[in-house]
Amino acid sequence: MRRLSIVLFFILAAAAAYGWFTLRQPPKPLEISEPVRIHQGIVIGGIDRHNSDIRLFNAIPYASARRWSPPAPPPQWGATSRDTREFGPECIQPRTRYGSFVNQIIDGLGLSFIERVGARIAISAQATPPESEDCLLLNVRTGNLKGTEKQPVMVWLHGGAHQYGSGSQSIYQSNALVEKGLVLVTINYRLGAFGYLAHPALTEETGTSGNYGLLDQAAALIWVRDNIAAFGGDPQNVTVFGESAGAQSITELMALPSADGLFHKVILQSGASTGNMLHLKRSPFPGILSAEEAGMEFLSTLAPPAATAKDLRAIPAAAIISRSDARGDLNGYFLPVVDGRLMPRAIGAAFRDGDVPSVPMIAGYNADEASLFYDTIRSPTIVRPQITGTLEEREKALAEVFGQNPAKALQALYEMDSLEKWDKGAIDMLGDDMFGVHMRFTGRQNAQSGAPTYLYHFTRVPPSGKQTIGAFHAAEISFVFDSHLRGMKLTAGDRKLTDRMGNYWANFARTGNPNAEGLPEWPVTTPQADTWLKLDAVPEPIEGLRARKLDILEEALGERIEAMAGLPPAPPPPPEPETLETVGSRSLGGE
Numbered sequence: 001m002r003r004l005s006i007v008l009f010f011i012l013a014a015a016a017a018y019g020w021f022t023l024r025q026p027p028k029p030l031e032i033s034e035p036v037r038i039h040q041g042i043v044i045g046g047i048d049r050h051n052s053d054i055r056l057f058n059a060i061p062y063a064s065a066r067r068w069s070p071p072a073p074p075p076q077w078g079a080t081s082r083d084t085r086e087f088g089p090e091c092i093q094p095r096t097r098y099g100s101f102v103n104q105i106i107d108g109l110g111l112s113f114i115e116r117v118g119a120r121i122a123i124s125a126q127a128t129p130p131e132s133e134d135c136l137l138l139n140v141r142t143g144n145l146k147g148t149e150k151q152p153v154m155v156w157l158h159g160g161a162h163q164y165g166s167g168s169q170s171i172y173q174s175n176a177l178v179e180k181g182l183v184l185v186t187i188n189y190r191l192g193a194f195g196y197l198a199h200p201a202l203t204e205e206t207g208t209s210g211n212y213g214l215l216d217q218a219a220a221l222i223w224v225r226d227n228i229a230a231f232g233g234d235p236q237n238v239t240v241f242g243e244s245a246g247a248q249s250i251t252e253l254m255a256l257p258s259a260d261g262l263f264h265k266v267i268l269q270s271g272a273s274t275g276n277m278l279h280l281k282r283s284p285f286p287g288i289l290s291a292e293e294a295g296m297e298f299l300s301t302l303a304p305p306a307a308t309a310k311d312l313r314a315i316p317a318a319a320i321i322s323r324s325d326a327r328g329d330l331n332g333y334f335l336p337v338v339d340g341r342l343m344p345r346a347i348g349a350a351f352r353d354g355d356v357p358s359v360p361m362i363a364g365y366n367a368d369e370a371s372l373f374y375d376t377i378r379s380p381t382i383v384r385p386q387i388t389g390t391l392e393e394r395e396k397a398l399a400e401v402f403g404q405n406p407a408k409a410l411q412a413l414y415e416m417d418s419l420e421k422w423d424k425g426a427i428d429m430l431g432d433d434m435f436g437v438h439m440r441f442t443g444r445q446n447a448q449s450g451a452p453t454y455l456y457h458f459t460r461v462p463p464s465g466k467q468t469i470g471a472f473h474a475a476e477i478s479f480v481f482d483s484h485l486r487g488m489k490l491t492a493g494d495r496k497l498t499d500r501m502g503n504y505w506a507n508f509a510r511t512g513n514p515n516a517e518g519l520p521e522w523p524v525t526t527p528q529a530d531t532w533l534k535l536d537a538v539p540e541p542i543e544g545l546r547a548r549k550l551d552i553l554e555e556a557l558g559e560r561i562e563a564m565a566g567l568p569p570a571p572p573p574p575p576e577p578e579t580l581e582t583v584g585s586r587s588l589g590g591e
Contacts, residue, residue, distance in 0.1 A: 030056065030085045034145065038227045041077035045140075046085035051175050054143045057231065058168070059088030062223035063136040063216065065190060067313045068202050070212065071136055071219040087139065089132035090166040092317055093191045094324050104372050105472065109488075110464025119485070129166070133194060133317060136216055138187040138223065139167055141178050144232025152509045153233040155185045155224055155263070157217060159244030159271070159474065162335055163192045163324075176482035180506040183233035185224055189216035189249075193298060193320050196334035198280055198291035205309040208339040210280065210291050214252050215342070221253075221262035239265040239509040243477055247271030247363075251442060252336045254357055255350040256343060261357075265512055267505065268363040269476060272438035273336065274348035275382075275557060277564045280339040284563050294333035298323060338564075348557065349565035351445045358449035360512035362505075364456030364532070365439045368470030369431035380414065380429035383560075387426075391419050406552050413549050432546060435473075437553040440545075443525055452512055453525045455532040457545055463491050476535070480505055493537025501535060 030046025033055045037043075045057035060082075063071035106119050144151045156172055158165040167186030178184050189195065195213030202209035225235045240250050240263040247268040253259040254266070255273075277284070280291050289297070299307070302315050302323060324331060338346050350356050370377075379387040380398065387397045394416075399407040411417060414425035440455070447453040458476045461467060478484045479494075479501045490498075504514035504522065514522050520539040523531045532542040 032085070033057075035081060036145065036230050038230050040074055040082075041079065042081045043084045044081050048141075048175060051143070051179065054141060054175055054178055055145055055231075057084045057140040057142075058086060059137045060084055060140065061136060062138050062187070063219040065134045065136050065212075065216070067133055067194065068197065068199075068209065068212065068309070070206075070215050074136070074223070087129070087168040088137040088188075089130040089135050090168065091135035091188050091191050092131040092133055092194055092321065093160075093164040094321055095128065095164070096325060101372065105469065105474075108371070108467060108469030108472065109462045110466030110468065122485075126170075129168070133190075135188050135190070136219070137167070138185055138220055140228075140231050140233075141175070141184040141186075142231045142233065143175075143178050144181075144183060147232045150229060150234035150237075151181050151183050151232055152237045152239065153183045153185065153224060153228050153235070154505075154509050155187065155221065155238060155240050157187065157189070157240065157242030157246035157249045159242065159246045160191070161331075162196060162213060162245045162248075163331055165191070165245075171477055171483045171485075172481060174481040174483040176502050177480075177506055180502060182506055182509055183228060183231055185220075185228070185233075187217070187220045189213045189220070192324055192331060192334050194317075196291075196336065197295045197298065198337060198339075199295035199299060199309075199312060200292050201307055201309045201312055202295075203280070203292065208280065208341045209295070210337045211339065211342050214249065214256060214336045215258075217249055217253060218256060218259040218262065221259065225262060236264070237509075238263045239267060241267035241269070241362075241480075241505070241509075242271070243269040243474060244271045248273040248276075249336075251347055251351070251356075252276075252343075254359075255345065255347045255355070258342065263359070265360045265509065266362075267508065268361065268439065268442065269480070270365045270369060270435050270439070270473060272363070272442040274351055274438045274441055275560065276335060276337075276347050277560060278333065278335055278337040279346075279564070280337050285560075289333065291333060291337040294330055298327060298330045298333075346561060346565040348441075348561040349568075351442055352558070352561055353568050354445070354449055356445075358446070358451040360452045360508070361443065361446045362454045362456065362508055362514065363439045363443040363446075364458060364535075365431070365435040366471040366473060366475055367431075367457060367459040368427070368461075369435045369473045370427045371431075371469040371472050373434070373473070374423070374427045374430055377430060380410070380416065380426035381433045382430065383433070383556075391422070394422065402552070402556050406555065410549070410552055413552075429549070432549055433553055436546065437550050437557055440530075440550050441554055441557060444527065444530075447525050448527050454508070454514055454522050455525045455545075456522075456535050457532050457542060458535045460494065460497060460536050463489050463494070476501070479535075491537070497535065497537055497539075500539065 033045040033047050035042045035044050043057055045055045048054040048056055061074040063074050106116055167188050172186050190213040196210050198210035228235050242250055248271040250266050251272045278291050283290050302319055303311055377385045379385045381401055384401050387394050414429045416422045416425035443453050443455045459471050461470050479498045482498050507516045508514040522533045523541050525531050530544045532545045534540050534542050
């Protein structure tokens with residue numbers, strides 16, 4: 001028996017080594033497609049390996065990046081053709097946290113030992129992609145180069161906490177949406193300290209600092225407006241969609257005046273920045289730094305206090321990445337910030353007061369969003385991480401965040417009334433606190449503006465009885481793109497859900513309404529009707545999803561927005577009732 005086990009071990013090891021070696025081999029170059037002329041010159045793409053009607057144009061520069069400066073115009077190459085068959089470098093970023101996130105998913109799916117090994121081999125076989133600070137590239141996937149009618153455009157903003165990710169990640173490389181009659185664009189944007197660090201020396205140079213990654217996204221949308229028609233896309237029908245930090249970015253773009261008019265519909269998957277309370281120069285909350293203070297602390301070991309912007313730009317990129325790994329507590333400050341210029345108002349206040357575009361919207365989140373985050377945050381609220389200790393200590397900390405009575409109500413609603421039950425309830429509450437309340441608030445405010453708004457709750461869980469992560473954060477992405485990892489277990493219900501979600505998303509991009517014949521009806525959300533669609537094997541409407549829980553969390557969110565931005569403006573006074581004098585004056589030609 002022992003000899004058989006040894007033989008089996010070596011067989012598995014040999015198979016793993018062969019699989020790893022095979023996966024490490026670079027694919028053959030794509031066959032060359034017909035050339036396309038854009039404003040910068042001529043690009044030559046590739047013919048997709050799986051569908052010869054689809055063309056891929058990768059690594060097209062949409063802007064140029066200089067460290068801690070707004071995006072500059074992209075390079076021009078005139079009459080010289082540019083080969084765009086291969087992906088370009090990703091934006092420079094830390095690699096450790098993303099790998100940890102992926103490993104959590106693999107461990108939580110309930111896979112067999114062989115399946116886990118296979119998944120890790122497939123991931124480890126992928127060579128670390130090249131990186132660059134000048135990384136502002138986008139990828140276009142189209143089946144409409146020769147079409148007589150322009151097709152709707154979908155622009156994807158990737159997630160990754162504004163710290164990691166790229167538009168070229170394999171999970172976004174699928175033909176499913178394109179085969180439904182859409183042109184797909186995926187983009188890179190600057191990340192982490194490179195994309196969002198603020199510092200007084202940088203502010204002194206231009207009057208503001210930070211927000212570089214957000215400006216990158218706006219520059220990509222300008223490129224789409226000016227060039228996408230050459231690829232068969234309709235620049236007057238652009239839907240921006242994204243997940244997590246990508247969805248947050250969309251709400252940030254909605255609050256960015258310079259991005260107004262660059263998109264026409266939005267899809268927010270598990271992310272809205274209505275809770276972002278960062279300001280360039282001040283903080284209304286104890287224990288939270290201003291963006292400039294965080295930037296100074298981050299660079300305190302890399303540059304002297306009197307360093308100029310030029311000095312800061314001379315810091316080696318590797319030193320910045322090392323500092324990011326060493327000071328993970330500061331990475332949460334590398335987000336878009338209110339500066340009174342580019343970003344005039346807190347994003348939550350902009351939505352509260354109707355100072356954002358009124359556009360058709362899909363917004364939603366997953367049933368178990370916090371299953372991958374709780375072990376790190378150890379709290380039912382992102383506002384105060386690490387709520388641990390005795391039950392009495394936890395209750396006191398919760399009351400300090402929400403107030404005594406709301407905290408008691410939340411504790412009862414999430415069934416956190418004992419240490420034994422605390423973690424389960426805290427995981428559910430953390431998911432609602434990080435995502436659910438913001439998705440409902442954003443959707444409600446959009447519906448209040450009169451724009452068609454559709455809310456969803458993704459509840460599909462992995463089919464294994466041993467799974468531990470439920471409908472986890474980012475689980476819906478592969479259903480939207482139909483990009484399920486090869487070898488992953490899918491049920492007939494999963495295939496049906498994938499088809500339906502792709503059709504909902506495509507229909508919405510086409511018309512602003514996800515519904516069509518043959519699909520379960522997705523009811524619109526209105527200010528009077530808190531209606532969601534449960535996305536699972538059998539989609540069905542839900543009235544008042546987690547209503548009382550989200551009500552309490554939204555009250556707290558509103559208080560934080562008010563502390564950051566002040567009270568909403570008073571409504572205009574009602575018109576005075578007409579009198580005989582005013583009627584007579586108007587009939588005689590008066591004002």
